Amino acid sequence: MSSTEQGSVIRPYGDMTGDGMIQVSFTLPIPHDKRAEGAALQLAAKMGMSPALLVHAKAMGDSHTFFVVYGSVSHLVELDKVEVIERDFPLLSAKEINTTIKKTLRRPLVVVGACIGTDAHTVGIDAILNIKGFAGEKGLEYYSEVKVVNLGAQVLVPELVERAREEQADAVLVSQVVTQRDAHIHNTTAMSAAFREAYPAGTVPLLIAGGPRFEEGSSAVLGVDRIFGKGTTPSEVASYLVHAVAQRAGDATTRPTAPQEQQ
Numbered sequence: 649m650s651s652t653e654q655g656s657v658i659r660p661y662g663d664m665t666g667d668g669m670i671q672v673s674f675t676l677p678i679p680h681d682k683r684a685e686g687a688a689l690q691l692a693a694k695m696g697m698s699p700a701l702l703v704h705a706k707a708m709g710d711s712h713t714f715f716v717v718y719g720s721v722s723h724l725v726e727l728d729k730v731e732v733i734e735r736d737f738p739l740l741s742a743k744e745i746n747t748t749i750k751k752t753l754r755r756p757l758v759v760v761g762a763c764i765g766t767d768a769h770t771v772g773i774d775a776i777l778n779i780k781g782f783a784g785e786k787g788l789e790y791y792s793e794v795k796v797v798n799l800g801a802q803v804l805v806p807e808l809v810e811r812a813r814e815e816q817a818d819a820v821l822v823s824q825v826v827t828q829r830d831a832h833i834h835n836t837t838a839m840s841a842a843f844r845e846a847y848p849a850g851t852v853p854l855l856i857a858g859g860p861r862f863e864e865g866s867s868a869v870l871g872v873d874r875i876f877g878k879g880t881t882p883s884e885v886a887s888y889l890v891h892a893v894a895q896r897a898g899d900a901t902t903r904p905t906a907p908q909e910q911q
């Protein structure tokens with residue numbers, strides 16, 4: 649029986665429908681021995697897994713142990729209460745994207761991209777920007793009406809702001825892959841604050857952050873216009889850019905102006 653036939657309440661599936669089986673992995677800061685295995689099962693029980701089976705335990709150095717536990721949970725998933733954030737812009741073809749930019753801006757759309765902070769994971773931003781692209785799609789460099797300036801890895805925020813001003817960027821795309829100690833949140837928040845400080849109100853370029861572990865719907869908290877997560881393809885980003893630029897052009901007919909130009 650499928651979940652649709654069952655109605656809006658489901659349980660995890662392991663060996664049989666509705667058995668509630670799940671698998672979790674975690675590390676405890678203790679050496680691997682019998683007590684450590686007991687500690688892992690205690691944690692599983694406290695998480696509501698009953699019965700729970702320790703399927704894997706491996707020492708991670710002298711002082712830590714990694715575990716995989718498989719067991720049943722009694723919790724129900726209520727599909728009616730699941731909130732889904734739908735894409736609120738249409739996906740366009742490369743031709744439609746170039747035509748819309750020409751019509752809206754009458755000049756190429758300028759995009760400045762970088763991995764900021766100490767992050768050296770450039771594969772994600774390159775997948776979006778470089779002509780070779782990602783998942784069978786060409787990157788933004790492929791679009792004749794998009795000018796891409798890819799600054800690469802470990803770019804400092806002041807450097808990014810400066811270059812965005814020099815290039816008169818319409819959009820700034822930053823990548824954050826490392827999330828240790830919430831580095832992605834701190835770096836993105838610092839980046840958006842720096843742009844708001846450097847540009848007069850209403851002239852800040854579109855600020856876009858991407859990476860596999862950003863929380864959907866967190867753009868407002870981070871001070872950016874849009875977050876893109878795991879599996880993003882270049883055409884989604886290009887479609888968003890023309891949508892957002894057209895929206896802005898509707899609000900004000902001039903392009904964002906760098907602060908030094910206004911004096």
Ligand code: B12
Nearest residue numbers: 767768769770771772821823826827828858859860879880
């Ligand atoms: C390749 C890799 C590296 C390479 C990076 C090479 C390079 N030039 O990028 C090297 C070896 C240098 C490296 C180093 C490190 N790495 Co590393 N690395 C990876 C690995 C295996 C793959 C990442 C990747 O390329 N994914 C493929 C791309 C296409 O996916 P993506 O980044 O998610 O990008 C997509 C979307 O997220 C989105 N996107 C991403 N950015 C942006 C930006 C914008 C604007 C938009 C619109 C979209 C977007 O679009 C992309 C396409 O869909 C991951 C593990 C994994 N399997 O993910 C670990 C991983 C990211 N690394 C990790 C770590 C810890 C490190 C090191 C700290 C290790 C160490 N102790 O030295 C260093 C840090 C170096 C540094 N200063 O940043 C951890 C991060 C853990 C965490 N939670 O923070 C991971 C998850 C591995 C792990 N499980 O521990 N790493």
